[in-house]
Amino acid sequence: MAGGCIIDAEVISLNQSKDTYSIGEAAKMIGSTVKTIRYYDEIELLRPSFHTEGGHRLYTPQDVWRLELITTLRYLNFGISDIRKLMSGELGVSQALDLQIEALETQIGTMNSMLSILQQAKQHEAEDTLHSGQSLTYVSSLVDSLTANAQKRKQFVSTKMEESHLLDGIPHEWRISFLHFFDKYMMKETKLSAQQTLAWKEVQEIINDPAYIADLARLELPFFTMANHPQIEADAWVKKMETLRIRATEAMEKRWPLDSPAVQSMVWDFVMMYASIEHAGDPEAFFRKQARYMLDSVTERILRFNKLCKTVNPEWSQIVDGINLLQEGMRLRLKQMEED
Template sequence: MSEPQEKLYTIGAVAKLTGVPIKTIRYYTDIGLLPATDRTEARFRLYSTAAIWQLQLIRVLRQLEFSLEEIRAIIGGNLSVDTAIDWQLEAVAQHINRLQRVQEVLQQAKEGSQQPEQSIHTLYELGLALSENVADRSHFVTAKLHALVEQANLPDEWRRQLLDHFTWQSPESLTTQQIAAWTEVVRILNDPAFSEEALRFNSPALHQASRQIDIDEYNQQALKLIQQAQSAALRGEPLESKEVQALLWDWIRFVAASTQQAITPAFVQDLSAKFSASRNDLMQRFWTLMAALSGREAPPSYQEGLDLLAAGLRLLIAQQA
C-alpha cells in the first residue's frame, strides 16, 4: 500500500492561507528564497505545507525588518538566529535614537514657534545637524564654532589660527553612545547660553592686546598657571597661604602683560568681575562630548583651579578696600 501523497497548494491558495500577496510569493520564488515544491503540467507553481511555514517565517522576519539576504542566510543555516536577532536589536536601537533626535528637532522648533522665522531656521539647522550625511554633520559644527570665533574680540592672528583649528570632521558612522553625544552637541550649539558663556570666557579683557601675542605661547602659560591653581585647590590650600597668593599675583601679572595694561585697583576689579562670571560648565560639557565623538579622552575641567583664582581675586579686592 503506497503512502498518501502530500497535499500541495497553488500559489493562489497559499496567498489565501497566509495573506501574502501572490506577487510577493512569486517574487520570493523567482529569487530562490521560497522555491516551489513542484509544478503542474501547465508549469503552475505548487507549494507544500513546509513551504508555507517557510513563507510565514519569511513574512515575520520581513516585518521585523530583516533584509532578504539576512533571511536567506538564516534559512540556509549560514547565519544563526541569535546573531541575526542581535543585528536587528542594534538596528532597532539606532532607529529609536534617530526618532529621539527627531523629537529633539520638533521640540526645539516648537519652543520657537512664537517666532515663525526663528522656528523655521531652527528646523533647518537641526535638520542639517541630524543628517546622516557626514559632510552635513561636519559643516554644522564647524560653521557654529567659526561663528563664535568671528563674534569674539580677538587679535586677527588669533582669529585666523582658531578658525583653522575649529574645523571638525565627523566620523563616518556613529555608535549608539556617539549618537546620544551628537544629539546633546546639537542642543548645546543651539543654546544661546553656550554662545554667551563662550564669548564671556574669551572676554576682551583677556584678549585686547594692541600687539600680536602668539596664541600657543599664551595658552601654554595660561594652562600652566591654571594647572598650578587646580593642584592647590585639590590640596585644600587656603586663600591666604603664600603659595596661593604668589600664584594669584602671577596670574594678575600674566593677564596685565598679555593685555598691556597697568596693574591698578580698577584693573584688578575688572578682572575679578569678568573672571568670577566665567564658569565654563557648558563649554566643558561641549568639549567632553566632542572628545567622545572623536574617540579621544575627555579634557580636564580645571574648574576648581579657576574657582580658586576667582576667590583669590575677591579676597584681594576686599583687603584693598
C-alpha cells in the first residue's frame, strides 16, 4: 500500500453512485488528510472541480484519481514542482522517472558516504583505547578532509582554468566577468553537506574531463569573441546579465508564457548582448544565427554540470532555470521566424 494511496474498496462501494465528494471523503478515499488536500488547492496543484453554495470544496471521481496520483508521487519523493510539470504535460513520464531515479541514486551515494564516516569513527573508537571518547573529534576531522571550503573550490577552478588554457588571450577584466556567476554562487563560504560534497566531487571530475572543456569552449565561443572585441565595459556587461537574471526570475515566479512580450523582450536582449556594430544592419539575421548556435552547443555534459552545481548550491537554480527559460523562448522565437 504505497503511502496509503490505494482507495479503500469499502469506501468506493459506499460512494460509487456519487458524482462529487467532500474534502473529507476525498481524503479518506486516498488515505490522506484534509489539511494536505487543502494545501494542494492553495498552491493550485489540484483544485476541486466544484464548490457548494457555502463555499465547501467538492471533488469529482477524476479529481480523486488525480489526488491519488499526487499521493503516490509524493510517496516516491517527487517534488511539488515536478508533480506540477508531470500533470500539466510539461514533463514527460519517462523523463520524470529518470530524474527521480537519478535523485535517489544520489541520495544512496550520500548515505553510503555518511555510513562510511560513521563506520570509520566506530572502528577508531574501538581501536584507540587510549583516547576513548574522542570519536566525535575524529568524525569532525574526517568530514573536514572530505569537504571543500570556498577557498579550496576557488583554487581548484583557478588551477583548472589555467591548465585548460580556456581563457588564454581573454583580457583580465573579462576573465573575471566569465566567472562572475560561478564565483558568486558556487564559491560561498558555507560548509557543504554530505550530498553537496558528493556533487562537488563529481563537478571536479567533469572539469577534469577534456571533453567537458571542449564543450565549454564551444558553448562560450560567442562570449570569447565578444570579450576580444567588446562594445561595452566588462563591468557593464555583468550588470546587464544580472538584470536579465532578475527579469528571468520574475518571469518564472509570475509564470509568464514564453510568447509574452516580457519574456520575448528578455530573450531578444539576451541574444543581442553578443552582437557587435557590424550586426546592426540585420539584427534578426544575427538573432537567428546566434540563438541556433547557443541551443545547438548545449551538451549532456553541460547539463550534468549545471545540475550538480544546483546541488552544491541551490541558489544556482536561479541561473540554470533562467537559462532554460531563455532557451525555450529562443526556440519559440526561431519557430515563429521560420513560419513568417
